Amino acid sequence: MSDRLRVAVDREACCGSGNCVRTVPEVFDQDEADGLVLLRQPAPAEADWAAVREAAYNCPAGAIEVTQG
């Protein structure tokens, strides 16, 4: 078990569904100008890990990558 979770987002792939923002607003946001994903927290708190994984799973465009370690 590692003690860190890293998140990366691909704004080119993002289709602006807003699912991630709805799931974990602490970690994801939508850019005011273009509505595409903004990463607020690349190393989220452990309390948010499950929700971050859910956001990555549910991202329609597969634009969220989660790595542990």
Add this chain to the structure above:
Amino acid sequence: MSDTLATRIPTYPFGNDGLDPRLPDFGLEGVGRVQLPTGQQALLFTRHEHLRELLRSPDFSSDFTRPGFPLIRPLPDEMPRREGSFIRMDPPEHTKFRRMLTPEFMIKHIRTLEPLIQQTVTDALASMQAVGKPADLVEHFALPVPSMVICHLLGVPYADHEFFQERSRILLAWSSPLDVVRTAVEELREYLVRLIERKRGEPGDDMISRLAAERVATGEMTEPELVGLSLLLLIAGHETTSNMIGLSALVMLQHPAQLERLRQDPARIDDTVEELLRYLTIVRTGLTRVAIRDTVVGGHRVPAGQGVIGLLSAANRDADVFPDGDRFDLTRGSHQHMAFGFGIHQCIGQPLARAELRIALAELFTRLPNLELAVDPDSVEFRDAVVFGVRELAVTW
């Protein structure tokens, strides 16, 4: 569903005759061939995991003009215009239009519309009460609320609602003859051309005015593209949410214990909306695509040119993801549902749809605590259309 005896290939679409979607028995694999009314055969996928793979894959196209694309209705001799209809485009063309609209539908922008949605819902309920009971919930509530909201957002005068609601119905009904559909589309296009012309002279604080000024005037988008885009949003904004509201009222009234749970704990409204979206999955026809190269989905080979269908309603009842999926249960936390589709075409209006459903259903059940059906639930008639819904729903309170 009916089988062709010789081949045992089910004919598709399966029809909308009840709250439970008709699903094919493709065994554990969950993949099989279906026969379309156009004479084509398509590969139908039903598993949640397979739909995730299919709808995220760049190996499939949404462009119905490509050879092999699975068609439920035959194309007219003259290829229909696709300008601006980005639901039927692939990247990079799709990306261009999707990006122009993304800020309009982002969560922050939709949040600013919530007071307007709230007011629209309250007014519609008051006018339904004024009509007296029993009243048709579809006519007085489920249809006018999303219609007024999308009209406001786009800048389309709600006074013209009968004109475009009637034509939307024609467009989406399976029974509409092709020439009637074509006339309805042309009339809607002409209407929008005139509207855009007016907005050029007198821009308002609305999406069509903004797109005309910021995208058409700058050469990023042509006027016919704006017409096509507006047409798509007007129809999608009406039919989907209004059908969801009507069906949701029916489902909640048939599950009184769960309705009571929601009333005791109004914070459950978000989970309730998600479970209703999953359970109802109103795009019953699923999503059609064609393979543009030899590829594999869920271990199944799909050759280039093969038409495929992702059956959203089946994926949303896949036992691996939603145990006992035929049961409506607002406590299940249905966040992995695909009612809005999946992949880069996933519904751009979902924040708006969610806000409308949340506010409309919360107010409906709070303001009318004695709401009940005024008809036998078994006699409720469903629409045989691209989007599933109830024709009418007589209620009392």
